[in-house]
Structures are given as structure tokens and as C-alpha cells.
Amino acid sequence: MKVLLCGGAGYVGSHAAKVLMHEGHEVWVYDNLSEGHRAAVPEGRLIEGDLHDRLALERALREKQIEAVMHFAASCYVGVSVTNPAEYYHNNVVGTLSLLEAMRYVGVKRIVFSSTCATYGVPDVVPITEAEKQSPINPYGFTKLVIEHALADYSHAYGWGYAALRYFNASGAAADGTIGEDHDPETHLIPLVLEVALGKRKNVKIFGDDYPTPDGTCVRDYIHVDDLAAAHLAALEQLEDGTQLKLNLGTGSGASVLEVIEACRHVTGHAIPAVVAPRREGDPPALVADAREANRVLNWQPQHKEIGSIVESAWGWHQKHPEGYGD
Numbered sequence: 001m002k003v004l005l006c007g008g009a010g011y012v013g014s015h016a017a018k019v020l021m022h023e024g025h026e027v028w029v030y031d032n033l034s035e036g037h038r039a040a041v042p043e044g045r046l047i048e049g050d051l052h053d054r055l056a057l058e059r060a061l062r063e064k065q066i067e068a069v070m071h072f073a074a075s076c077y078v079g080v081s082v083t084n085p086a087e088y089y090h091n092n093v094v095g096t097l098s099l100l101e102a103m104r105y106v107g108v109k110r111i112v113f114s115s116t117c118a119t120y121g122v123p124d125v126v127p128i129t130e131a132e133k134q135s136p137i138n139p140y141g142f143t144k145l146v147i148e149h150a151l152a153d154y155s156h157a158y159g160w161g162y163a164a165l166r167y168f169n170a171s172g173a174a175a176d177g178t179i180g181e182d183h184d185p186e187t188h189l190i191p192l193v194l195e196v197a198l199g200k201r202k203n204v205k206i207f208g209d210d211y212p213t214p215d216g217t218c219v220r221d222y223i224h225v226d227d228l229a230a231a232h233l234a235a236l237e238q239l240e241d242g243t244q245l246k247l248n249l250g251t252g253s254g255a256s257v258l259e260v261i262e263a264c265r266h267v268t269g270h271a272i273p274a275v276v277a278p279r280r281e282g283d284p285p286a287l288v289a290d291a292r293e294a295n296r297v298l299n300w301q302p303q304h305k306e307i308g309s310i311v312e313s314a315w316g317w318h319q320k321h322p323e324g325y326g327d
């Protein structure tokens with residue numbers, strides 16, 4: 001299938017591109033990437049452009065005869081979304097509507113959308129099923145939920161087939177060490193902890209140790225980025241007119257901030273000093289997926305089930321690329 005990956009030079013998108021190409025799909029990456037991230041895009045597959053440039057998107061869809069879109073491009077920091085919501089509504093809502101309009105004009109009716117467990121807010125029941133109420137507690141989660149609603153409406157009105165994949169915490173790096181996680185600025189826990197191991201930071205801050213969790217620190221469901229990529233492929237292959245998939249992508253088990261730091265100490269052999277800091281605004285105490293629906297519908301199982309193996313793959317990338325993509 002001919003597939004356009006919006007934001008395909010980013011962390012999850014680049015891993016999905018690799019998996020799709022491996023399975024014989026024709027991949028095009030549409031991205032307004034930074035110089036260094038060119039290394040994350042397969043040779044000759046890049047179309048440079050902005051999500052807000054609807055005409056450029058239409059051109060890409062038409063010229064490459066795209067049959068389906070995967071949409072990864074978004075601002076994705078929970079904390080920043082609280083302090084700078086304007087950026088989040090602009091990029092994640094306005095930008096995505098521009099993409100959906102371009103698809104509508106050109107007649108592309110299949111989309112796999114990167115949604116998030118942040119759409120659930122503070123869940124009533126953990127592990128979280130897809131039946132949980134969606135009541136985000138930060139702007140990031142709201143912007144993703146808005147698009148989930150738009151897709152349901154587009155599917156109903158225009159017959160689109162879509163999958164909203166609610167990622168839990170994407171982590172790890174490709175097994176061959178060629179691509180990995182490099183955000184600017186970096187705010188994600190695992191890369192930050194590994195930067196301490198690399199000597200790039202003095203210590204890691206633990207954002208709150210007084211949460212109602214077993215050790216007082218926040219619990220998250222860390223899912224390997226290659227497992228996310230495999231789920232995208234499976235979802236793409238299921239899309240038909242009117243398909244509506246809303247699925248949690250997680251492993252089904254959680255790790256606390258302290259457990260992640262401990263796993264990093266074990267894998268790297270470094271002491272990794274940690275200091276307790278105040279809670280970060282917008283953080284729910286525990287987010288763990290009930291991923292049985294995705295396992296069933298996509299016939300998909302995560303291969304990495306332990307935080308240790310996820311950290312190992314991330315450490316492989318960080319050791320080889322201490323400056324990330326170098327920009």
C-alpha cells in the first residue's frame with residue numbers, strides 16, 4: 001500500500017516507517033524535520049512540508065497516489081501543554097484538521113492516528129480499558145481527544161476507516177541501533193535517566209514521591225516503540241470503509257519512576273543519582289493499559305514485556321548516539 005507518514009521522521013513515525021517498508025509497503029515521510037533527523041528517514045522517501053500547509057499536503061497525497069495516512073506529527077509534552085496550550089491546540093488540532101481537509105479533497109479515506117492514554121485523564125479503573133471515560137486533565141490529552149471525535153464524525157459522515165491508537169509510554173529504540181528517541185528538549189523519563197548515566201546530567205529528578213502508588217512515584221506502562229510500530233502495521237491492514245478502531249497500546253503492566261531508574265542503573269552499571277522534586281502539573285498517578293482488545297483485534301502482542309529489555313534497547317541507541325541525531 002502507498003502510505004504517507006506525517007511526522008514520519010519523529011520517534012514513533014521513524015520506527016513505523018522501518019516496519020512498513022520491511023513489509024513491502026511504499027512509504028513516504030511528510031515532515032518539517034530538523035537537519036539531524038534526516039538520518040531517521042529512509043533514503044529518497046522524504047517530502048519536506050508543514051502540517052499547516054494544506055496545499056502541500058494535497059500535492060503529496062495526489063502525486064504519490066497515497067492510499068492511507070499515518071499521522072504522528074504532534075506536540076507531545078504533557079507538562080509543556082499545561083504552560084503553553086496555544087502551541088498544542090495549534091499544532092495538534094488546527095494542524096490535524098488541515099491534514100484531514102487535504103485528505104478529504106484528494107479522497108484519501110484511511111488514517112491511523114497517534115492518540116494517547118492521556119485522553120483518559122485520571123482513570124476510575126486501572127488497568128484502563130477502552131470503555132473508561134475519556135476526561136483529560138491536560139491540554140495535550142484534550143487536543144488528541146478532539147481529533148478522536150473528529151475522526152469518528154468523519155467516519156460516520158464520509159465513510160472513512162480509521163484507527164485511533166492510544167499509546168501508553170513509547171520507549172526503547174530499534175534493535176539494530178540505527179534510530180532511537182531524541183526529542184528537543186528532552187523531557188521523557190528514560191532518555192533523561194540515560195543521560196545521567198552518560199554523564200550529560202548530574203542527576204534525575206523524581207517528580208513527586210507522594211502519589212497514591214506502591215512506592216509513591218508515578219506508574220506508567222512503558223511500551224517498546226517497535227511494538228507500537230508493529231501495531232500500526234496491523235491496524236493499517238484492517239482498515240476498510242467505515243472501520244472505527246479505538247485501541248489501547250500498552251503492555252498491561254506498569255513501572256514506577258523509581259523502578260525505571262533502578263532498571264537503568266542495572267542495565268548501565270552507573271549509580272544514577274536521583275533527587276525528589278515537586279510533582280509535575282498534569283501528571284496522573286498511574287496509567288496502565290488493559291491491552292486485551294488490541295491483542296485480540298490486531299492479533300498483536302508486544303514482544304518487549306519487561307522494563308529492563310526496553311531500557312537495554314534505549315541504552316544501545318544512547319551509547320552509540322550520545323548527541324542523539326546531533327541537532
Ligand SMILES: O=c1ccn([C@@H]2O[C@H](COP(=O)(O)OP(=O)(O)O[C@H]3O[C@H](CO)[C@@H](O)[C@H](O)[C@H]3O)[C@@H](O)[C@H]2O)c(=O)[nH]1
Nearest residue numbers: 076078116117118168169187188189205206207218257283
Ligand atoms: O525528569 C523526569 C521526567 C519524568 N518524570 C516522571 O516520569 C513519568 C513519565 O514521564 P514522561 O516520560 O514525561 O511521560 P508522560 O508524561 O507519562 O507522557 C508520555 O506519555 C504520554 C502517555 O501517558 C504520552 O501521550 C506523551 O506523549 C508522553 O510524553 C511521569 O510520571 C513523570 O512525572 C520524572 O519523574 N522526572
